Each structure stands twice: as C-alpha cells, then as structure tokens.
Amino acid sequence: MRALSYFGPNKVKVVRKPDPRIEHSNDVILEVTRSGICGSDLHLLHGLVPDTRVGCTFGHEFTGTVVEAGQSVKNLRRGDRVVVPFNISCGSCFYCSRGLSANCENTNPNSDVASGVYGYSHITGGYEGGQAQYVRVPFADVGPMKIPDDMDEEEVLFLSDILPTGYQAAEMGEIKGGETVVVFGCGPVGLFAMKSAWLLGAARVLAVDHVDYRLEF
Ligand SMILES: [Zn+2]
Ligand SMILES: [Zn+2]
Known part of the structure; x- marks a missing residue:
C-alpha cells in the first residue's frame, strides 16, 4: 500500500x-x-x-x-x-x-x-x-x-478527534445555559468548542485569536 x-x-x-x-x-x-x-x-x-x-x-x-x-x-x-x-x-x-x-x-x-x-x-x-x-x-x-x-x-x-475534543472543553467549562463563554484559539478544535458552547446553551461566545483569517469565521 x-x-x-x-x-x-x-x-x-x-x-x-x-x-x-x-x-x-x-x-x-x-x-x-x-x-x-x-x-x-x-x-x-x-x-x-x-x-x-x-x-x-x-x-x-x-x-x-x-x-x-x-x-x-x-x-x-x-x-x-x-x-x-x-x-x-x-x-x-x-x-x-x-x-x-x-x-x-x-x-x-x-x-x-x-x-x-x-x-x-x-x-x-x-x-x-x-x-x-x-x-x-x-x-x-x-x-x-x-x-x-x-x-x-x-x-x-471530525468525530474521530477534534469535535469531541472541543466538546469536552465546553463540557468542562460547566456551561448551564445563559453564560458568556470565551474561547482562546480559533483553529478547528476552537471552532468546535464554540459550536459546543452554543449547543450547551451559552448566551454569548467570544472568540480570541491573533491570526486574522481565523477570526473571519
Ligand atoms: Zn481498557
Ligand atoms: Zn487529532
């Protein structure tokens, strides 16, 4: 092969x-x-x-x-x-x-x-x-x-790694609903952490990165 x-x-x-x-x-x-x-x-x-x-x-x-x-x-x-x-x-x-x-x-x-x-x-x-x-x-x-x-x-x-990795970060943040959540790093895992935060009920999600194109999402 x-x-x-x-x-x-x-x-x-x-x-x-x-x-x-x-x-x-x-x-x-x-x-x-x-x-x-x-x-x-x-x-x-x-x-x-x-x-x-x-x-x-x-x-x-x-x-x-x-x-x-x-x-x-x-x-x-x-x-x-x-x-x-x-x-x-x-x-x-x-x-x-x-x-x-x-x-x-x-x-x-x-x-x-x-x-x-x-x-x-x-x-x-x-x-x-x-x-x-x-x-x-x-x-x-x-x-x-x-x-x-x-x-x-x-x-x-993405279920093989990066989605559950981002989800776990959001879960460990103990989001109960209505919170403002900050995610540092907007690479693929960060994007899934943001998606997961929304899914778990966050009211607002702030994305932080120093790489401009990653903030365009
Ligand atoms: Zn075992
Ligand atoms: Zn991986």
Missing part, C-alpha cells in the same frame, strides 16, 4: 509499505476513505514526540471501510463503513469500564502516559496510523462507530 512515512524532523514522504494484516482475532483491517491532519501531527513532524520512529505512519483521525475482520469480531463485517476514535481502548479494564477509555490499561504496554493512539509514536503504543491506504484497527468491537447510511464520511470524520 501507499502510506505517509516519517524519516526525521520535518521530513515525511509517501512510500510503499506492506499492507497491514490481522494480528489479533479482534482486529479489523480498514481501507481508509478519509484521513485528517491534526495540529498534534505537527509535534510528530517537528520531532518533538519521544520515540517517533523512522518509517512510522501518522494519522489518528480517519474513516474507513472494513475489508477484513478477525474471527472474534462481532459487530463489524466486510463492507461496513466506520469512523474510528483516535484513542484505542479495550472496553473492559478498570478505566474503560468507568468510561475513562483514554486511560485504557491494555492498549499501550509501552508507557503509562496514555492509552494506545493510532499513528502517534511508540510512546502511545507504536500503532500505525491512518494516513495510508489501509490501517489495522484493534479491539474493533469497542472504538469504531458505524456510519449511518444517510451520512457520508466527511460529515462524521
């Missing part, structure tokens, strides 16, 4: 590498249909994330179509279209069973800093990312969500 590959700080190229294969019976293989580039990918690109290895593929925000499902997978089958959250969780450990799936104990044997994350260095488990034609998705019955038939990939892609 073709995949983005990291060669060192500020150097990535699209190269050919072997297609991913089922490694555990609860994996699926997706043909990637959309893949986002995240602000967090810049930290990898700039060489700032420890243990970002030469040859790894970035991409933790993607949708795809199932091309192969492992024997234990119950909820997905070939042809299903899915959007995949960026953090990989087992669904059954201490943290997952309390809804804290980003702290999953079972998907990142390399460190305690976080759960496994697609395409985000060996510090988060060394999983290959979705800026590629195909990607392996472990614990496939837990994270991936099926895309409704009447929606297309671009309508749901």
Whole structure:
C-alpha cells in the first residue's frame, strides 16, 4: 500500500509499505476513505514526540471501510463503513469500564502516559496510523462507530478527534445555559468548542485569536 512515512524532523514522504494484516482475532483491517491532519501531527513532524520512529505512519483521525475482520469480531463485517476514535481502548479494564477509555490499561504496554493512539509514536503504543491506504484497527468491537447510511464520511470524520475534543472543553467549562463563554484559539478544535458552547446553551461566545483569517469565521 501507499502510506505517509516519517524519516526525521520535518521530513515525511509517501512510500510503499506492506499492507497491514490481522494480528489479533479482534482486529479489523480498514481501507481508509478519509484521513485528517491534526495540529498534534505537527509535534510528530517537528520531532518533538519521544520515540517517533523512522518509517512510522501518522494519522489518528480517519474513516474507513472494513475489508477484513478477525474471527472474534462481532459487530463489524466486510463492507461496513466506520469512523474510528483516535484513542484505542479495550472496553473492559478498570478505566474503560468507568468510561475513562483514554486511560485504557491494555492498549499501550509501552508507557503509562496514555492509552494506545493510532499513528502517534511508540510512546502511545507504536500503532500505525491512518494516513495510508489501509490501517489495522484493534479491539474493533469497542472504538469504531458505524456510519449511518444517510451520512457520508466527511460529515462524521471530525468525530474521530477534534469535535469531541472541543466538546469536552465546553463540557468542562460547566456551561448551564445563559453564560458568556470565551474561547482562546480559533483553529478547528476552537471552532468546535464554540459550536459546543452554543449547543450547551451559552448566551454569548467570544472568540480570541491573533491570526486574522481565523477570526473571519
Ligand atoms: Zn487529532
Ligand atoms: Zn481498557
């Protein structure tokens, strides 16, 4: 397959590498249909994330179509279209069973800093990312969500990271309705934080940024 590959700080190229294969019976293989580039990918690109290895593929925000499902997978089958959250969780450990799936104990044997994350260095488990034609998705019955038939990939892609990230910021602000909310930073996550603030009932939302074009929205 073709995949983005990291060669060192500020150097990535699209190269050919072997297609991913089922490694555990609860994996699926997706043909990637959309893949986002995240602000967090810049930290990898700039060489700032420890243990970002030469040859790894970035991409933790993607949708795809199932091309192969492992024997234990119950909820997905070939042809299903899915959007995949960026953090990989087992669904059954201490943290997952309390809804804290980003702290999953079972998907990142390399460190305690976080759960496994697609395409985000060996510090988060060394999983290959979705800026590629195909990607392996472990614990496939837990994270991936099926895309409704009447929606297309671009309508749901942002559920993989930036929409819930912005929503969580608004939720942590404990908006009850009627407040004035200030959002610092009007990049994509900031825009979703603003949208979420409106959704949660804010009366007024102020946007702050020093980049002019971002204030045009
Ligand atoms: Zn992201
Ligand atoms: Zn878990």
